[in-house]
Amino acid sequence: MKFFVDTADTKDIAELAATGLLDGVTTNPSLIHKSGRDFMDVTKEICGLVDGPVSAEVVALDHPTMMKEADILRKIADNVCIKVPLTIDGLKTCKALTSEGTMVNVTLCFSANQALLAAKAGATFVSPFVGRHDDNGFDGMALIEDIRLIYDNYDFGTEILVASVRHPIHVLQSAKIGADVMTAPPAVIRSLFNHVLTDKGIAGFLADWEKTGQKIG
Ligand code: E4P
Numbered sequence: 001m002k003f004f005v006d007t008a009d010t011k012d013i014a015e016l017a018a019t020g021l022l023d024g025v026t027t028n029p030s031l032i033h034k035s036g037r038d039f040m041d042v043t044k045e046i047c048g049l050v051d052g053p054v055s056a057e058v059v060a061l062d063h064p065t066m067m068k069e070a071d072i073l074r075k076i077a078d079n080v081c082i083k084v085p086l087t088i089d090g091l092k093t094c095k096a097l098t099s100e101g102t103m104v105n106v107t108l109c110f111s112a113n114q115a116l117l118a119a120k121a122g123a124t125f126v127s128p129f130v131g132r133h134d135d136n137g138f139d140g141m142a143l144i145e146d147i148r149l150i151y152d153n154y155d156f157g158t159e160i161l162v163a164s165v166r167h168p169i170h171v172l173q174s175a176k177i178g179a180d181v182m183t184a185p186p187a188v189i190r191s192l193f194n195h196v197l198t199d200k201g202i203a204g205f206l207a208d209w210e211k212t213g214q215k216i217g
Helices: 010-017 029-035 039-049 063-074 089-098 111-120 130-135 142-156 168-177 186-191 196-212
Strands: 002-006 025-026 053-059 080-085 104-109 125-127 161-164 179-185
Touching: 002 010, 002 186, 010 039, 010 186, 025 063, 025 179, 029 039, 039 053, 053 104, 063 080, 063 089, 063 168, 080 089, 089 111, 104 111, 111 125, 111 142, 130 142, 130 168, 142 161, 142 168, 168 179, 168 186, 179 186
Parallel strands: 002 025, 002 179, 025 053, 053 080, 080 104, 104 125, 125 161, 161 179
Antiparallel strands: none
């Protein structure tokens, strides 16, 4: 499963990229706002930090303006992936852009039928929001299972990008279901490293090493 980080904070992206586990980045208008940075500037910088896809979202709601915005965004770098909402105009834009070889991430997916539409429109990625689904009394991971089943039934090439990931269990379940990608905030990715027995093990080994009185090098 590929790991994307869901942030526009370049410090976090650079640090996680250095671990070698980062396959891409997702941003959205709220994350750009949180960064306090200029959209074009920060997107360009992020594209230089990772080799994989960097999702940059259009904000227009109509197809012609979405296309104009996408055209500006895709010129930023070769690894820009245009993010469009799961609407009729969004999917028209998806079809047009992917036919031209531009990567598209169809976002704000909340049902398996919507995911089916995104695949039929040729989306590179579809982003079902599991956390927001859970928040509203639905079962986010059941949605991922349904989409996996449907995509496998018809051999769709669209990658399932699990979004709105809130905790390590979402990551674990995504991997067990066979999602292609998950995108999570930096804090959730960092939490994956943690285990109380790892910390305890390090403390024990260091305590015993001290007793040897030795040094390496
Ligand atoms: C994904 O591309 C979205 O940016 C993101 O995962 C939304 O997550 P949230 O529900 O925590 O805002």
